Amino acid sequence: MLKIIAVAFLLLAPFKWIYVVDNVKCNGCGNCLSSCALGAITMSGPDACIDPELCDGCGNCVNYCPRNAIYKEWYTGIEEEETADNNETLSFSQNPVVGNGVTLTGATPQSEIKVIDRSGRVVICGSADEQGQLLLDMSDVPGGAYLVISDDRISVLTTI
Ligand code: SF4
Ligand code: SF4
Numbered sequence: 001m002l003k004i005i006a007v008a009f010l011l012l013a014p015f016k017w018i019y020v021v022d023n024v025k026c027n028g029c030g031n032c033l034s035s036c037a038l039g040a041i042t043m044s045g046p047d048a049c050i051d052p053e054l055c056d057g058c059g060n061c062v063n064y065c066p067r068n069a070i071y072k073e074w075y076t077g078i079e080e081e082e083t084a085d086n087n088e089t090l091s092f093s094q095n096p097v098v099g100n101g102v103t104l105t106g107a108t109p110q111s112e113i114k115v116i117d118r119s120g121r122v123v124i125c126g127s128a129d130e131q132g133q134l135l136l137d138m139s140d141v142p143g144g145a146y147l148v149i150s151d152d153r154i155s156v157l158t159t160i
Pocket of ligand 1: 035037040
């Protein structure tokens, strides 16, 4: 299973910037629907919804929203679907920003941790502590999406 996810990450993940709707701010006015030439915006219940597969990140729809409910987000395409059925438990202390460290939690205690990029290169390697945590030093790691692997646990880490 782990290999399947890794292959999907390396070969299939689209990695792109998209725009998404904040459902708390959206009041369903519909102003943004006609703004997308790709037809990526539809109404989903009372709120607008952007199809991440169709969105190309042009940002045009942002100008049509009177409630600033549309914002930019990094999209990997596999983060939720592929890790959900793997009982994924790895998580991170914060949204990683290039140059900062981020604490990995939920790993198997004292397990080997590997962070790999899309080319399969290991960019960070270390061991989790007794609590299953490890501070990942991202200071020399370029922005992008990475796989973080600990035994049978796996997660996608994106840095911006
Ligand atoms: S960012 Fe561009 S492609 Fe994406 S939903 Fe908005 S208008 Fe459509
Ligand atoms: S314009 Fe803004 S508030 Fe109106 S439906 Fe679109 S996202 Fe929601």
